[in-house]
Amino acid sequence: MPFTASDIIKIIFAIILxxxxxxxxxxxxxxxxxxxxxTILGYIPGIIHALYIIFKF
Incomplete structure (x- = not known):
């Protein structure tokens, strides 16, 4: 599945917030x-989970 522009924006947002x-x-x-x-417990686990959700769905 190719990435779209919205996926790239979601990845950037997932890294920032x-x-x-x-x-x-x-x-x-x-x-x-x-x-x-x-994210409250640790910024890095929040990023990892966000990227997992974006890549999975």
Missing amino acids: PPLGVFLERGCNADFLINIVL
Whole structure:
């Protein structure tokens, strides 16, 4: 599956502010809440989870 311009923007947002990248990809659901908790606990786990969500869906 090729990347689109919106995917690249989501990846940039996921690196700068991980919950925003997840919100743009999946909306306000459990993935978004998990990412908020991971970002609060540590910035790197939040980034990893956000990138996983973006690449998976």
